[in-house]
Amino acid sequence: MGTGKPTDPVAGYPGVTLARRGEAVSRESLGLRAHQLEMTVLMTPDMANFSGNVHGGAILKLLDQVAYACAARYAGSYCVTLSVDQVTFLQPVHVGELLTFLASVNHTGRTSMEVGIKVVTEDIQGGTLRHTNSCFFTMVAMGPDRRPVAIPPLMPANDEQRRRFRAGAARRNLRAEMARRLQAVANEEHSDG
Numbered sequence: 292m293g294t295g296k297p298t299d300p301v302a303g304y305p306g307v308t309l310a311r312r313g314e315a316v317s318r319e320s321l322g323l324r325a326h327q328l329e330m331t332v333l334m335t336p337d338m339a340n341f342s343g344n345v346h347g348g349a350i351l352k353l354l355d356q357v358a359y360a361c362a363a364r365y366a367g368s369y370c371v372t373l374s375v376d377q378v379t380f381l382q383p384v385h386v387g388e389l390l391t392f393l394a395s396v397n398h399t400g401r402t403s404m405e406v407g408i409k410v411v412t413e414d415i416q417g418g419t420l421r422h423t424n425s426c427f428f429t430m431v432a433m434g435p436d437r438r439p440v441a442i443p444p445l446m447p448a449n450d451e452q453r454r455r456f457r458a459g460a461a462r463r464n465l466r467a468e469m470a471r472r473l474q475a476v477a478n479e480e481h482s483d484g
């Protein structure tokens with residue numbers, strides 16, 4: 292039975308009340324951070340693989356959607372996926388569990404940004420949480436001409452954000468190094484053959 296109190300339409304956002312239903316307000320005025328995003332999805336039977344657990348591809352699709360939403364929200368423009376790193380499925384996810392994706396822009400270049408996503412899996416009935424996956428997407432912001440466009444540089448504001456920024460920069464260097472080495476191997480194979 293209801294308490295008679297009006298329901299807060301944005302109860303999930305601490306301290307936020309909207310003046311009128313349907314009125315558009317800015318994220319900033321609600322205190323929502325543009326570089327972070329959280330999404331929770333219930334794992335339904337249509338996502339199952341042949342063994343009855345959740346199909347890895349279904350989770351990959353959700354990860355890509357979360358990375359897109361986080362990047363596009365931060366950049367304020369359309370974004371494309373350039374690469375995905377460190378997707379590992381260490382434990383199965385079961386139908387009926389709740390997946391929460393915690394996404395954050397960790398590092399920015401001129402037009403690209405790294406979005407880190409941590410996946411927390413909740414057994415709704417059992418009441419337990421597991422950290423099942425973490426991965427890193429590189430997203431590129433695109434202008435109306437469908438060419439890469441500059442994004443606002445990320446300004447890490449606390450120790451945690453500074454740590455993520457440094458780690459993101461290190462991963463960017465490692466990706467570039469790996470690309471160089473793989474190219475050298477390909478060149479060798481080409482000259483051998």
Ligand SMILES: CC(C)(COP(=O)(O)OP(=O)(O)OC[C@H]1O[C@@H](n2cnc3c(N)ncnc32)[C@H](O)[C@@H]1OP(=O)(O)O)[C@@H](O)C(=O)NCCC(=O)NCCS
Pocket residue numbers: 371372373399400401402403404431439466470
């Ligand atoms: C992403 C894309 C627009 C980049 O195009 P491009 O001509 O290389 O553009 P630029 O040279 O301006 O590079 C744009 C950014 O991508 C980065 N980048 C491009 N190629 C890269 C590579 N091979 N490795 C790492 N970073 C790369 C650049 O460093 C730059 O980032 P920065 O501005 O932060 O330094 C292009 O590769 C593309 O359209 N890819 C397809 C994306 C897509 O459709 N994704 C969905 C998959 S189905």
